[in-house]
Amino acid sequence: SNHLSDRIQNMSTSATLAMAAKARELRNEGKDIIGLSLGEPDFNIPDFIKEAAKQAIDDNYSSYTPVDGYAELKQAISLKFKRDNGLEYAPNQIVVSSGAKQSLFNIAMVVLNPGDEVILPAPYWVSYSDIVKLAEGVPVEVKTDIDTDFKMTPAQLEAAITPNTRMIWFSSPCNPSGSVYSKAELEGLAEVLKKHPNIYVVSDEIYEHINFAGGHVSIAGIDGMYDRTVTVNGVSKAFAMTGWRIGYIGGPEWIAKGCTKLQGQVTSGANAIAQRAVITALEAPVSKIQYMIDEFHKRRDLVLGLLGEIEGFNLNVPEGAFYVFPDISAFFGKTLNGTTINNASDFALYLLEHANVATVTGEAFGNPNCIRISYAASEKELKEAIARIKAVV
Numbered sequence: 001s002n003h004l005s006d007r008i009q010n011m012s013t014s015a016t017l018a019m020a021a022k023a024r025e026l027r028n029e030g031k032d033i034i035g036l037s038l039g040e041p042d043f044n045i046p047d048f049i050k051e052a053a054k055q056a057i058d059d060n061y062s063s064y065t066p067v068d069g070y071a072e073l074k075q076a077i078s079l080k081f082k083r084d085n086g087l088e089y090a091p092n093q094i095v096v097s098s099g100a101k102q103s104l105f106n107i108a109m110v111v112l113n114p115g116d117e118v119i120l121p122a123p124y125w126v127s128y129s130d131i132v133k134l135a136e137g138v139p140v141e142v143k144t145d146i147d148t149d150f151k152m153t154p155a156q157l158e159a160a161i162t163p164n165t166r167m168i169w170f171s172s173p174c175n176p177s178g179s180v181y182s183k184a185e186l187e188g189l190a191e192v193l194k195k196h197p198n199i200y201v202v203s204d205e206i207y208e209h210i211n212f213a214g215g216h217v218s219i220a221g222i223d224g225m226y227d228r229t230v231t232v233n234g235v236s237k238a239f240a241m242t243g244w245r246i247g248y249i250g251g252p253e254w255i256a257k258g259c260t261k262l263q264g265q266v267t268s269g270a271n272a273i274a275q276r277a278v279i280t281a282l283e284a285p286v287s288k289i290q291y292m293i294d295e296f297h298k299r300r301d302l303v304l305g306l307l308g309e310i311e312g313f314n315l316n317v318p319e320g321a322f323y324v325f326p327d328i329s330a331f332f333g334k335t336l337n338g339t340t341i342n343n344a345s346d347f348a349l350y351l352l353e354h355a356n357v358a359t360v361t362g363e364a365f366g367n368p369n370c371i372r373i374s375y376a377a378s379e380k381e382l383k384e385a386i387a388r389i390k391a392v393v
């Protein structure tokens with residue numbers, strides 16, 4: 001029988017991981033599945049970073065690290081924030097964690113009291129709402145759609161704020177929509193927040209470098225926002241280091257202290273070897289990873305072009321990350337090969353079963369009209385996957 005806590009019973013399973021598991025299952029049955037469901041670069045870790053990790057092993061970096069990360073790593077993060085984002089974060093404002101996912105969990109646990117509301121412009125990254133709920137916060141979705149490029153307007157933000165609003169969480173470039181907030185758009189949101197000094201912002205910038213429009217803007221750098229923003233980042237996406245599990249924050253000292261206190265009782269800090277390697281990664285000029293960004297850019301254009309030829313796929317132009325998020329609501333109510341499509345989950349399942357292509361339903365991201373397709377796959381796989389999709393719709 002099932003004795004799980006209410007906390008875990010009420011939590012949803014990560015839809016992206018669930019889809020990946022289902023695809024793996026079908027593959028084991030012998031089906032030729034193309035997986036476009038995971039948010040994971042398909043590149044190898046650059047050699048210069050691997051070398052740093054090997055060196056760290058030989059240099060015996062095998063003990064517990066400081067709970068908030070090695071001093072040298074925090075120094076490298078501080079310089080990175082200055083170099084790439086124009087942000088001054090002193091080492092005591094920085095905490096290193098086991099992935100940006102843990103950084104986000106820490107922030108929720110440290111800032112939220114039960115019942116505190118967190119505004120999530122939807123579509124949002126799949127884990128935000130469950131992390132907020134785990135910390136007994138209340139996610140408040142603000143629906144955006146393709147007409148505003150899936151971005152929250154100042155008026156929408158204003159309308160969502162209540163006396164219980166404690167935070168706003170968003171990612172730019174956005175997973176899943178690929179949308180990038182411009183400086184003017186962030187200034188518009190900041191203008192609203194000026195009237196509500198108790199609201200904090202979590203700015204998830206993990207896709208910062210995977211930006212085809214150029215010019216990533218951190219909201220912490222906008223007038224009046226620095227003291228009330230936590231900037232979250234990590235190495236999973238830009239350096240293709242998903243499995244190494246290193247993420248970090250820069251933010252107000254009291255939040256950093258709280259995160260360190262929490263980690264001190266929960267993980268004792270992030271992996272030592274990975275931390276050493278990340279010092280090298282962050283100290284390197286961004287030009288060292290430009291080849292991956294260029295490749296993603298090429299694939300984005302390829303995928304937009306091919307999907308654009310399929311009737312019923314309504315697309316915006318994602319300016320960053322490595323996803324497209326087509327609105328496929330034109331298929332709702334239709335029957336394809338004997339399967340009735342009533343929502344995005346039906347559609348994603350239909351693509352998996354009939355086209356052997358794994359995508360993710362937009363419902364998991366707070367948008368039931370869309371599906372998310374990751375283009376972190378080879379050109380050959382992308383072409384084949386889209387040809388298969390086209391053939392079954």
Ligand code: PLP
Nearest residue numbers: 039099100101125175234236247
């Ligand atoms: N934030 C966003 C928007 C993401 O897409 C992801 C990974 O998918 C993360 C955070 C988590 O990254 P990490 O691997 O550092 O935990």
